Amino acid sequence: MKILIVIAVSLVFFVLLEIYRELHCFKVTHYWIRLPRLSGDSGEKSILYLSDLHNHEYGRDNRKLLKAVEEAHPDLILVGGDMLVGKAGHDYRTALEFVKRLVSLCPVYYANGNHEQRMKERPARYKYSYADYRRELQDAGVIFLENESAEVSLDVESEKKTARITGLEIPLDCYTHFQKGKLEPGEIRSRIGGCEGEACQILMAHNPSYVKEYVEWGADLILCGHLHGGIVRIPGLTGLITPALEWFPKYSGDLYYEGDKVIVVSKGLGTHTINLRFLNPAEVVVLHVM
Numbered sequence: 705m706k707i708l709i710v711i712a713v714s715l716v717f718f719v720l721l722e723i724y725r726e727l728h729c730f731k732v733t734h735y736w737i738r739l740p741r742l743s744g745d746s747g748e749k750s751i752l753y754l755s756d757l758h759n760h761e762y763g764r765d766n767r768k769l770l771k772a773v774e775e776a777h778p779d780l781i782l783v784g785g786d787m788l789v790g791k792a793g794h795d796y797r798t799a800l801e802f803v804k805r806l807v808s809l810c811p812v813y814y815a816n817g818n819h820e821q822r823m824k825e826r827p828a829r830y831k832y833s834y835a836d837y838r839r840e841l842q843d844a845g846v847i848f849l850e851n852e853s854a855e856v857s858l859d860v861e862s863e864k865k866t867a868r869i870t871g872l873e874i875p876l877d878c879y880t881h882f883q884k885g886k887l888e889p890g891e892i893r894s895r896i897g898g899c900e901g902e903a904c905q906i907l908m909a910h911n912p913s914y915v916k917e918y919v920e921w922g923a924d925l926i927l928c929g930h931l932h933g934g935i936v937r938i939p940g941l942t943g944l945i946t947p948a949l950e951w952f953p954k955y956s957g958d959l960y961y962e963g964d965k966v967i968v969v970s971k972g973l974g975t976h977t978i979n980l981r982f983l984n985p986a987e988v989v990v991l992h993v994m
Contacts, residue, residue: 723982730762730973730986732772735959737966738994739924741904742858742865749858752776753989755784755910755929756817756972759798760986766802769973769988774809776990779858781806782869783846784929785817785910788837789976792829796837807845811856814841815849815871815908817930818879824850825876851895855903868903870896870923878911879930881948887914892921899923912955912969913946919962925991926967933957933971937984947978957984 849871899922907923934943943956957971
């Protein structure tokens with residue numbers, strides 16, 4: 705009996721220690737992908753993807769996180785939203801100062817998550833802080849894509865190739881707990897238009913619960929976040945539960961393929977409300993487009 709108690713206490717201690725470690729550390733996840741309209745026969749381009757920081761800090765002024773970004777030598781940085789915490793009384797300076805520092809490295813494009821979106825759509829509740837946040841980042845050189853697109857030229861083997869980057873904001877009722885809102889087929893087109901042209905289409909769409917709809921829209925590369933990796937991960941399978949309290953999400957944090965479409969779901973960099981990670985380290989995602 706004493707042995708069982710010792711084993712149980714040891715397991716609890718290990719779990720608590722691992723949770724603490726994962727709340728204070730992050731990893732850099734590398735994915736090598738091919739995008740037919742962007743890839744070359746040799747060489748590669750590096751796209752760094754950040755999501756769901758939620759005002760978390762890794763080292764003073766996020767120095768550890770910034771160092772990891774610098775060491776990745778990205779050609780392009782894409783920010784997938786929820787860098788701050790969209791709750792009354794929460795300050796956004798941590799997220800603001802970190803994102804501002806990214807601009808010195810390469811072009812930075814920012815698409816909102818549900819936290820930024822609700823601050824924007826309910827300005828009085830949040831004392832108009834989103835407008836200040838966005839203005840300061842835009843003044844620093846960050847390009848916001850709020851149901852908008854931008855074309856970026858990348859040199860691939862001495863050849864100019866174009867990527868069209870789109871940031872999608874879906875209705876806030878698509879983020880409610882327990883009952884997921886329905887995203888009508890025409891809703892995406894009404895917000896960002898059709899997926900047209902010869903450029904490689906990159907879609908930043910925060911909520912991966914609607915990957916099927918994003919694929920139908922036509923994006924070549926879909927970048928999501930929001931689910932924090934499923935909070936607790938089942939090794940070799942998926943995440944356990946989402947922040948919206950849905951069990952075993954299909955797309956919780958990994959690299960996925962739907963036909964020739966590439967889907968990347970970041971496990972995020974921070975937490976909020978449920979401050980827990982287990983077998984689910986926070987991550988910076990680096991995409992090597994070959």
